[in-house]
Amino acid sequence: MGAVLEVSNLWKFFGKSPVLRGVSFSVGEGEAKVILGPSGAGKSTLLRCINLLIKPDRGSIILDGEEVTAPGVNAARVRSKIGFVFQHFNLFNHLTALENVMLGLIKVKGMNKDDAFKVARESLLSVGISEDLWNKYPAQLSGGQQQRVAIARAIAMSPRLVLFDEPTSALDPELIWEVLGVMEKLSREGMTMIVVTHELGFAMKVADEVVFMDSGAVVERGSPEEVILRPRNERVRRFMERMQYVYSLK
Amino acid sequence: MSFDKLLDLAYSYGGLLFNGLLVSFYLTALSYLIGFTLGVLISIARTYGVRFVKAVCQAFVELTRGTPMLVQLFLIYYVLPRVGLALDPLSAAIIAIGLNSAAYQSEYLRASISSISYSQWEAALSIGLTKLQAVREVILPQSIRVAIPALANELIYLFKYSSIAYFITVPELMYVSKFVGSRTFLYVEIYSIIAVIYVAFSIAATEAFKFIEKRTSIPGLRISTRL
Amino acid sequence: MNGFLTYVPIILMGVWNTLILSTAGFLLATLLGLLMAFTEVFSPKPISIVTDWVARVLRGIPLLLALLLVFYGLPRLGIALPNIASAIIGITIVDSGYQAQLFRGAIEGVGGRQLEAAYSIGLSKWGAFRHVIAPQAFRAALPGWLNEFTIVLKDSSIAYAIGVTELFTQAVHVAQVVLDYLQPLILVSIVYFSICYPLSIISERARRRLLAMGVAAV
Numbered sequence: 288m289g290a291v292l293e294v295s296n297l298w299k300f301f302g303k304s305p306v307l308r309g310v311s312f313s314v315g316e317g318e319a320k321v322i323l324g325p326s327g328a329g330k331s332t333l334l335r336c337i338n339l340l341i342k343p344d345r346g347s348i349i350l351d352g353e354e355v356t357a358p359g360v361n362a363a364r365v366r367s368k369i370g371f372v373f374q375h376f377n378l379f380n381h382l383t384a385l386e387n388v389m390l391g392l393i394k395v396k397g398m399n400k401d402d403a404f405k406v407a408r409e410s411l412l413s414v415g416i417s418e419d420l421w422n423k424y425p426a427q428l429s430g431g432q433q434q435r436v437a438i439a440r441a442i443a444m445s446p447r448l449v450l451f452d453e454p455t456s457a458l459d460p461e462l463i464w465e466v467l468g469v470m471e472k473l474s475r476e477g478m479t480m481i482v483v484t485h486e487l488g489f490a491m492k493v494a495d496e497v498v499f500m501d502s503g504a505v506v507e508r509g510s511p512e513e514v515i516l517r518p519r520n521e522r523v524r525r526f527m528e529r530m531q532y533v534y535s536l537k
Numbered sequence: 538m539s540f541d542k543l544l545d546l547a548y549s550y551g552g553l554l555f556n557g558l559l560v561s562f563y564l565t566a567l568s569y570l571i572g573f574t575l576g577v578l579i580s581i582a583r584t585y586g587v588r589f590v591k592a593v594c595q596a597f598v599e600l601t602r603g604t605p606m607l608v609q610l611f612l613i614y615y616v617l618p619r620v621g622l623a624l625d626p627l628s629a630a631i632i633a634i635g636l637n638s639a640a641y642q643s644e645y646l647r648a649s650i651s652s653i654s655y656s657q658w659e660a661a662l663s664i665g666l667t668k669l670q671a672v673r674e675v676i677l678p679q680s681i682r683v684a685i686p687a688l689a690n691e692l693i694y695l696f697k698y699s700s701i702a703y704f705i706t707v708p709e710l711m712y713v714s715k716f717v718g719s720r721t722f723l724y725v726e727i728y729s730i731i732a733v734i735y736v737a738f739s740i741a742a743t744e745a746f747k748f749i750e751k752r753t754s755i756p757g758l759r760i761s762t763r764l
Numbered sequence: 765m766n767g768f769l770t771y772v773p774i775i776l777m778g779v780w781n782t783l784i785l786s787t788a789g790f791l792l793a794t795l796l797g798l799l800m801a802f803t804e805v806f807s808p809k810p811i812s813i814v815t816d817w818v819a820r821v822l823r824g825i826p827l828l829l830a831l832l833l834v835f836y837g838l839p840r841l842g843i844a845l846p847n848i849a850s851a852i853i854g855i856t857i858v859d860s861g862y863q864a865q866l867f868r869g870a871i872e873g874v875g876g877r878q879l880e881a882a883y884s885i886g887l888s889k890w891g892a893f894r895h896v897i898a899p900q901a902f903r904a905a906l907p908g909w910l911n912e913f914t915i916v917l918k919d920s921s922i923a924y925a926i927g928v929t930e931l932f933t934q935a936v937h938v939a940q941v942v943l944d945y946l947q948p949l950i951l952v953s954i955v956y957f958s959i960c961y962p963l964s965i966i967s968e969r970a971r972r973r974l975l976a977m978g979v980a981a982v
């Protein structure tokens with residue numbers, strides 16, 4: 288079985304308190320996995336571990352058959368194969384939209400400017416950022432535009448996998464759909480991704496599997512229908528009831 | 538002072554004073570460059586370096602900022618020869634003022650580096666940049682922009698502080714004015730004239746830097762400094 | 765040893781003049797600086813602009829030059845003062861420009877929103893200044909003000925140029941006698957450092973404390 292990513296028994300402590308407690312799952316080629324869970328569950332920490340932005344204390348992460356948590360692994364090389372989309376976009380403030388996308392292509396992939404430009408252009412167009420915005424700086428773009436540029440920056444590197452950490456939580460309600468739309472399209476085109484989000488509609492529509500985390504552990508997993516509509520775990524049921532209150536009109 | 542006298546003065550000593558001004562500029566420019574180069578290195582070392590390097594840099598910065606520039610100048614000019622490093626007055630002044638400025642510039646840069654949020658660092662790593670690349674491509678370009686007002690101010694400060702090279706007989710503006718004063722006994726007149734020169738350059742530079750600051754600012758972005 | 769130890773007390777005697785010189789100059793500059801800052805912020809435009817320019821001119825003069833100007837200038841006006849008084853005047857003149865800038869930044873930094881909020885609860889203009897702007901502005905200025913004192917203290921060594929017998933001057937005189945600059949200079953460095961360093965730490969602490977209170981120091 289060619290899983291793109293295999294996480295097994297991952298532990299992470301901050302000081303004495305465990306933030307991840309033996310998390311395991313695997314992500315197959317082209318799969319969209321959605322991670323749900325209350326604030327403080329350790330979702331961001333999990334994604335940061337996968338991208339080696341923080342070092343897990345125990346357990347292993349295997350990307351394309353290579354154990355990336357092994358000592359001596361070149362973290363930069365691994366990260367270049369994994370895209371990361373942040374809650375607050377984190378575009379490089381001093382670079383235009385286009386330059387944001389080109390930076391990694393030039394400095395990490397070693398492309399020349401022309402090639403980098405071609406790739407960046409494709410990437411920006413695919414997330415619906417039209418040419419008139421390419422030379423704008425992040426602070427001149429709307430939140431939705433910034434997040435789409437951030438997605439373009441991630442996918443331009445042709446990653447094996449893209450991680451999304453609450454990509455729409457910092458957006459005005461009307462701008463959320465444009466980002467979710469891009470993500471849905473990306474998934475349909477076969478991109479492998481892990482998405483931490485509270486957007487249940489998106490999870491229902493796009494997720495191949497939903498994983499529910501609480502207090503650093505996976506407490507339930509299954510199809511979106513199972514986990515969101517018919518949760519077995521009491522904690523998950525309460526969470527879903529609240530989410531239904533917030534998000535549905537009934 | 539009568540106009541005739543002024544013309545006379547300009548005629549006899551104008552060239553000398555002009556040369557003094559050039560030396561002041563030269564001294565300011567070189568010591569600023571030393572200060573900037575070392576300042577960048579120190580600020581990076583103090584932010585990303587290993588503990589020992591951090592401690593050494595911190596000691597340098599605190600000792601330098603805690604003592605008068607004049608003491609440092611005298612140490613370099615009068616004490617270094619004893620260990621076989623005899624410097625001419627101008628070089629001694631350039632080095633002393635440059636080292637002093639390095640301490641201050643490193644602090645401005647360090648504050649601006651820490652004003653660039655951690656998320657920029659994470660984002661840089663997330664696309665696969667190495668730490669060195671992240672510093673060079675993402676952190677430094679932004680923090681230098683943030684530090685521009687302070688760094689510009691520092692240049693103006695240095696221009697004024699370059700006058701202390703007078704004490705070790707560097708023929709800069711202050712020193713040649715003193716010379717002209719002692720020749721003509723028109724101390725107050727001479728000093729008033731060069732006060733105008735110093736003030737004019739300081740204010741002109743301030744305005745020029747305001748302009749540069751506007752031109753180099755990142756459109757739409759406000760980052761506030763201070764640790 | 766070259767007899768340096770016997771001269772240590774002579775050098776240390778210079779501390780008093782250094783302290784008198786820098787404290788007096790600094791506090792007078794605070795008075796003038798406050799005056800200029802208030803004028804810049806609160807008076808009609810023309811007066812405000814003129815004051816701003818006065819402060820800018822003062823900031824443009826090197827301290828050494830100001831000291832020499834006062835030293836040679838006052839006698840020309842028929843005023844004979846001891847050197848140390850000339851030095852105090854010189855320091856006051858230059859530093860008041862810097863302190864004006866400091867206080868002005870602090871007042872303006874409190875900002876329009878705080879003023880709006882003050883008006884919104886019915887405070888008058890004066891009431892808003894007294895109860896909302898001033899308390900915050902003085903706090904915001906505190907770290908910079910302490911820092912400014914360390915600058916004045918260190919720069920008071922420049923009074924050597926007009927023969928004030930302060931710390932640095934004493935060190936140089938002793939150095940010329942014992943034919944060694946290292947020991948006297950190290951000694952005075954220790955003195956300057958042991959005053960400036962604690963002050964800069966206090967200043968930095970105050971800055972952090974204020975930041976935690978939501979006041980951004982200037």
Ligand SMILES: Nc1ncnc2c1ncn2[C@@H]1O[C@H](COP(=O)(O)OP(=O)(O)OP(=O)(O)O)[C@@H](O)[C@H]1O
Binds near residue numbers: 301325329332
């Ligand atoms: N750098 C850190 N140092 C100490 N504790 C941390 C650190 N980062 C996270 N934590 C703690 O770890 C726990 C999990 O944090 P994490 O950000 O992973 O949660 P999350 O599921 O992403 O929550 P949210 O929905 O709020 O983003 C929290 O209790 C948090 O306080």
Ligand SMILES: [Mg+2]
Binds near residue numbers: 330452
């Ligand atoms: Mg999170």
